[in-house]
Amino acid sequence: MTTLGTQATPAVASGVEVAPPSRRRNDKVAWLFLAPYLVLFGAFVLLPIGLGVWISLHAWDFTLPGKPFVGLDNYKDLVTPGSIAFDPFWNAMQATGIFTVLSVPLLIVVPLAVALVMNQRFRGRNLFRAVFFAPYVLGVAVVGVMWRFLLDANIGVVNYLLGVVGLPDDTAWLSSLPAAWVTLVGVTVWWTLGFNAVIFLAGLQDVPKELYDAAHVDGAGAWSRFRHVTLPGLRPVMVFVLLTTIIASANMFGQSFIMTRGQPGQETRTAIYYIAETGLQNFQMGSAAAASWVLTLILMVTSLLLFALLRERGGRARS
DSSP states (O other): OOOGGGOOOHHHHTTOOOOOHHHHHHHHHHHHHHHHHHHHHIIIIIHHHHHHHHHHTBOOOTTSSOOOBOTTHHHHHHHSTTSTTHHHHHHHHHHHHHHHHHHHHHHHHHHHHHHHHHTSOOTTHHHHHHHHHGGGGSOHHHHHHHHHHHTOTTTOHHHHHHHHTTSOOOOOTTTSTTHHHHHHHHHHHHHHHHHHHHHHHHHHHHSOHHHHHHHHHTTOOHHHHIIIIIHHHTHHHHHHHHHHHHHHHHTOOHHIIIIITTOSTTTTOOHHHHHHIIIIISOOHHHHHHHHHHHHHHHHHHHHHHHHHHHHHHHHHHO
């Protein structure tokens, strides 16, 4: 006679574990709630990725019915010196690199400084926060058109004000170097620093106040507290801000397209500018898709290197 405690269900006795009905129902409910997101993810992420790869393997002109398969020829043209696509693409990549190198440090340091001020208690703090974050809600078209008029060499207010205070008032901010880079970087920092500042502010508020009190008791000054308490506490936030800022800077297009129009010559024509012009103006969608994938791979490698570098430094610090 078998007692209740020694009985076994057929599924367990046969070595096959079967989920209880309640668990299976929960799984179905979970997939039901995920279904809308999965549909959108497949339609707007996976499908465009697959279509982009497919287009990059063809001589794709959307105005013509024939789109012959060319294999990796579009990629070869981008990496073969002397080809029709080599110099324009890598000149655009160079412009992207210049903008990224100039803008990323400023978009880390300036927002962090603003966040440190925002984190203090003083009268008018909310107004201060709103003033710095307000430009970020504007669209790139609004920002580009506004600053194009302000920086115009003939009718711009900026040159007029410089002349009033006795400084040179004939700078071609939009069509000469290095003024064009100063314009693009300066406008981008003014426009987007509010977002990074808010992220840093959230990170600062998560740093335990007890650490600052302990450092103050130990006699640490303001710089020592910032270096040994604030920066380590902001490490995860810093990694996020750094990666997103690099990716956003490498994808800069609107400012250059609206304000400088790639001038002088094609010095400020970035990689995204080149891709848009090649695909939508010259109807070479295959070459544009290949260029976008090369840019994507470069950004992926850069992100992995940054992750490895920051993780290695973190491990050394813990050891």
